[in-house]
Amino acid sequence: MLDKEKKTELRHLAARMRKDIIQMVGIGQPGHIGGSCSAADIVAVLYGHKMKHDPKNPKWEDRDKLIMSKGHAAIIQYAALAEMGYFPTDELPSLKKLGSMLQGHPDIHKTPGIEANTGSLGQGLSIATGMALAMRLDGKKGKVYCILGDGEIAEGQVWEAAMFAGSKKVDNLVAIVDQNRLQAMGKVVDRMDSGPLPEKWLAFGWNVSEIDGHNMDAITAALDDARGANGKPTAIVAHTVKGKGFSFAEEQVGFHNGAMAEWQYQLGLKEADAALAEFQQLALTE
Amino acid sequence: MMGTFSNQRMAYGEALVALGRQDKRVVVLDADLCKSTMSFLFQEAFPERFFEMGIAEQNMMSTAAGLAVSGKIAFASTFAVFATGRPYDQIRQTISIGNLNVKICGSSCGLSDFGDGSTHQSIEDVAIMSAIPNMTILTPVDAAEVGLAVKLASEHQGPVYIRVNRNNVLDVLSPKDTLRFGQYRTLREGEDILIFAHGSMVEKALAAGTQLEKDGISAKVVSVTTMKPFNYEGAAELAKGMKGVVTVEEHSYIGGLAAAVAFALRKCAVPLEYVAINDEFGQSAHHYDELQAAYGLTPEHIVRKAKSVAKGTKCSHKTAKHH
Numbered sequence: 058m059l060d061k062e063k064k065t066e067l068r069h070l071a072a073r074m075r076k077d078i079i080q081m082v083g084i085g086q087p088g089h090i091g092g093s094c095s096a097a098d099i100v101a102v103l104y105g106h107k108m109k110h111d112p113k114n115p116k117w118e119d120r121d122k123l124i125m126s127k128g129h130a131a132i133i134q135y136a137a138l139a140e141m142g143y144f145p146t147d148e149l150p151s152l153k154k155l156g157s158m159l160q161g162h163p164d165i166h167k168t169p170g171i172e173a174n175t176g177s178l179g180q181g182l183s184i185a186t187g188m189a190l191a192m193r194l195d196g197k198k199g200k201v202y203c204i205l206g207d208g209e210i211a212e213g214q215v216w217e218a219a220m221f222a223g224s225k226k227v228d229n230l231v232a233i234v235d236q237n238r239l240q241a242m243g244k245v246v247d248r249m250d251s252g253p254l255p256e257k258w259l260a261f262g263w264n265v266s267e268i269d270g271h272n273m274d275a276i277t278a279a280l281d282d283a284r285g286a287n288g289k290p291t292a293i294v295a296h297t298v299k300g301k302g303f304s305f306a307e308e309q310v311g312f313h314n315g316a317m318a319e320w321q322y323q324l325g326l327k328e329a330d331a332a333l334a335e336f337q338q339l340a341l342t343e
Numbered sequence: 344m345m346g347t348f349s350n351q352r353m354a355y356g357e358a359l360v361a362l363g364r365q366d367k368r369v370v371v372l373d374a375d376l377c378k379s380t381m382s383f384l385f386q387e388a389f390p391e392r393f394f395e396m397g398i399a400e401q402n403m404m405s406t407a408a409g410l411a412v413s414g415k416i417a418f419a420s421t422f423a424v425f426a427t428g429r430p431y432d433q434i435r436q437t438i439s440i441g442n443l444n445v446k447i448c449g450s451s452c453g454l455s456d457f458g459d460g461s462t463h464q465s466i467e468d469v470a471i472m473s474a475i476p477n478m479t480i481l482t483p484v485d486a487a488e489v490g491l492a493v494k495l496a497s498e499h500q501g502p503v504y505i506r507v508n509r510n511n512v513l514d515v516l517s518p519k520d521t522l523r524f525g526q527y528r529t530l531r532e533g534e535d536i537l538i539f540a541h542g543s544m545v546e547k548a549l550a551a552g553t554q555l556e557k558d559g560i561s562a563k564v565v566s567v568t569t570m571k572p573f574n575y576e577g578a579a580e581l582a583k584g585m586k587g588v589v590t591v592e593e594h595s596y597i598g599g600l601a602a603a604v605a606f607a608l609r610k611c612a613v614p615l616e617y618v619a620i621n622d623e624f625g626q627s628a629h630h631y632d633e634l635q636a637a638y639g640l641t642p643e644h645i646v647r648k649a650k651s652v653a654k655g656t657k658c659s660h661k662t663a664k665h666h
Contacts, residue, residue, distance in 0.1 A: 165412065165441050173412055177436040183402045184437055187409020187417075190394065194370070194415070214433075217402035 059277045063106060067273050069336040070140060071101035075302045076329035077136035081149045081159075084322045088152075091312040093133035095237035095270070095297035096204055102276045103202055104137040112142040115169040121199045122172045122188055126181020126215075127206035127235065128162040129314070135159050135168065143170040179212020181205065182232055186222050189230040189290075200283070202231045208240025211249045216261070219292075223262025226288040231280070232263070234292065235270060237299035241313045258292035270295030303328055348511035349486035355448055355507050356381030358493035359418060360388045367392075369497065372407050372419045374400045380420040380450040380507075400425050404433035404445070411443040416497050422456065423449030423465035423506060427472055438502050439477045446496045446503045447472075453543060453593035454625050455509035457634045464625035470598025472504040473571050479503045479524070480570040482541040485515050488568060491522035499524075506542060510631050513546040515566065525574035527581060533563035536649045537582055539604055540591035541567045544618070544640060548591050551645035558646070560653050567600060578607035587614040587652025591645055593635070595620050616648040 059067070074097050082088030100123075104110070108121040125134050132152065139146040144158065151157040158167045162176030173184045185203035192199050205215065222230050234254060238245050245251055258265045266282060268275040276295070283291035299313075300306030305321045317325060363369045363385055372394045377383040386393035396403035400421055407417035420426070426449045427434070438445045449468050456463040472478050479499060481492040489507060496503035515530055530545065531552045540548035545566045552562040565581060582588050588608060592600040601617035608615060620638050628634035635641060 173408065174437050174440045177432050180401075180405045180433055180437060183405030183433075184409040184412070186402075187406035187411070188413050189409075190406070191370075191410045191413030191415055194392065195413075214399075214401040214405065217397075217399035218405070221396065221399065221402055221406070 058281070059106070059274055064273050065336070065339065067101050067105045070105045071098050072329065072332040072336065073140055074101060074133060074136035076326070076333065077139065077146065077149055078132055079303070079317070079322065079325035079329055081132055081135065081152045082317060083150065084319055085316050086153065087314045087316045088132060089129040089314050090303065090306050091239065091299040091309065091315070092127060092206060092235070092237065093130045094301045094303060094306065095299045096130050096235045097133050097301065098271045098273060099204065099233055099235065099276055099295055100133050100137050102273060102280065104141050106277065107280045108202070109199065112138075112170070115143060119197060119199060122185070122201045124173055124175065124181045124185040124188070124201065124203045125163055126175055126185070126203050127178065127209050128175035128181070130204070131161070131163045134163065134171070138168070138170040144168075178206070178209040179214040182215055182218035182222070185230060186218050186227055189227050192229055200229050200231055202233060204233045204235055206240070207234055207236040207238065207251050207254070208245050208248065210234065210251045219258065219261040219263065222290045227290050228288050230290040231283045232258070232290065232292045234294050235297050236294055237297045239299045239308070239310055239313065243310055254294045258294070262289055263292040264289045265292045265294065267294045268296070270297035271301055302332065347514045349514050350511050351483065351486050351489045351507045352379070352381045352450055352509065354486035354489040355420070355450070355493065356384035358490040359385040361490070362493060362497055363389045363392060366416065366497065368414060368416045370394065370410050370415045370417050372396050372403050372417060374398055374403050374421040374425065376421050376450070380448060382418070382420045382448075400429045401433050404430035405437055407445045408433070408437040408441065408443050411438070411445045412441060416444045416446065418446045418448060418493075420448035420450055422463060423452040423468045424463055426450075427465065427468040427504070431471060434502070435475050439475045442477045442501045444500065444502070446493070446505065448505050448507055450507045451509040452506040453508065454634050454638065455543065455631060457628045457631045460627040461624035466595045466620045466625060467598065468504075468506065469570050469594050473598055477501050478571060480506070481568055482506045482570050483568060484528070484542060484545045484566045485512050487514065487516040487518075487520070488522060491520070492568070495522050495524070508543050512543055515545060522568060524569050525572065525577060526568060527574065527577055528566040528568065529563060530566055531562065531564035533561040535560050535586050536562040536653055537585045537588045538562055538564045538591060538645065538649065539567050539578070539588065539600060540564065541570065541600055543593050544591040547640065547642045548645055550642035551649060554642060554646050555649055558650070560649060562649060570600065570603065573603045573607070575607040578604055579611060582608055582611055582613050585613055587616065587649065589616045589618065589645060589648045589652060591618040593620065593640055595622060597622060614652040616652045618644050618648055
């Protein structure tokens with residue numbers, strides 16, 4: 058359960074992360090704004106509340122881990138890591154520049170807090186499973202969280218991992234499907250329908266819940282429930298809006314990896330600032 | 344051929360057990376072939392550190408990556424074709440870009456799974472793995488060297504691919520022999536011709552050396568265990584003063600030993616020939632020797648190629664088709 062203060066803190070974090078994304082991607086460069094904003098609130102709850110981690114000691118061995126299996130949404134993870142203090146937010150605009158610590162897809166050698174190289178879709182859940190098995194062997198109590206896209210799960214390897222983790226009862230593993238219903242070329246339902254999702258994960262031996270992926274209380278409650286009391290891994294199907302928070306990106310197929318024009322960038326900053334204003338008001342009234 | 348023969352697969356399983364005893368970080372994964380790759384020996388010794396991944400090689404490799412990035416030394420084994428083909432992307436994207444401690448055992452390599460035919464015979468595994476940055480490739484010559492290779496791989500930071508034969512191979516190492524990366528093992532001294540070979544083909548190269556001696560040609564036979572990073576300088580050094588060089592491998596001539604030696608000797612005038620599998624798939628046979636012979640992998644072929652370079656009449660690619 059979230060108390061009011063914590064909930065406000067997480068919403069504030071997510072709002073800052075969304076502004077970070079606009080500033081990171083900038084004008085005229087393609088960036089995966091859509092799939093990053095759909096996952097923003099989930100990532101905010103994970104880093105800001107649920108996960109045990111230490112920005113000053115990214116390799117802390119008792120930490121929980123987050124694998125961004127949909128590696129193209131790396132920018133939302135970069136925003137969270139910067140906001141948490143893994144590296145200065147000043148680094149964010151260096152995204153994808155030659156020599157930058159912030160690559161187009163996650164790189165363990167370049168970015169503190171990144172746990173695995175992902176980017177070729179469909180592999181993150183397997184990597185997360187290996188990490189969860191290692192935690193078990195080492196007697197660690199931590200959990201491994203893995204965020205997958207609803208388009209990504211067309212990759213067959215996801216279901217190899219789901220079958221393995223379900224059958225071997227890898228209960229310290231949590232898969233979160235960011236079901237924003239769009240992929241690069243159109244609607245998921247039209248490309249290759251990955252539904253019905255809860256039924257699929259149930260059939261593979263997982264605990265399953267379905268939530269509104271932009272509701273901090275619902276995200277927190279689902280993550281709290283992922284205790285694996287019955288030995289099963291947990292899948293959370295999160296209903297989300299692609300591009301959430303930005304009028305020019307919401308539900309827009311073209312903003313899977315779109316480049317912002319000057320007006321979109323300015324509008325994005327305006328909308329991000331409008332979202333942040335609420336928290337400035339709060340700070341002033343306190 | 345005189346000498347004793349031993350099984351590399353058995354050596355692999357035994358080496359894993361020995362390593363597992365010394366190092367608790369060692370974990371082993373297999374894709375429903377553990378009684379063929381012999382990784383089941385590790386399963387029996389350390390059941391909690393063995394993961395049966397089912398018939399799902401892609402998940403196996405990425406799971407191995409997750410274990411490795413968590414501090415484990417993960418050995419993943421299956422047939423060489425399935426270890427390098429199906430999970431190529433997993434090996435490239437997470438294991439190799441991440442430079443993770445995943446050690447891949449390509450078992451039943453080359454034509455050694457003679458009965459099962461082309462789908463189960465890896466003629467391009469070294470080529471595939473060679474092209475990936477950060478990958479190290481070992482092609483042990485005998486059972487003892489598989490043990491040394493497993494140990495060496497475990498001490499190396501980064502991915503390693505180890506090629507293991509299905510059938511018994513000639514014992515060539517002595518108990519005191521060691522292994523280091525880039526090492527060339529001279530198994531027969533000679534002055535006229537230099538023969539580079541790896542794995543199962545070393546036995547054939549040694550037999551060819553004996554025949555060549557009878558024919559008045561002195562052949563030096565060198566076993567190559569490190570296919571990557573390839574010791575190019577060392578190969579050029581060995582070739583100095585030779586009348587010709589022949590490479591011998593149970594692998595396609597594309598992207599294997601022939602290619603590596605040709606690159607090493609690109610600034611040398613020495614004539615070069617190769618015995619390898621042409622750009623074609625394998626097929627089923629009742630006997631390993633019979634299949635090797637059908638693909639030109641015999642001492643007689645080596646002798647012929649050695650004589651051609653000794654005379655300085657280097658064959659062209661076109662004539663090579665018929666060995």
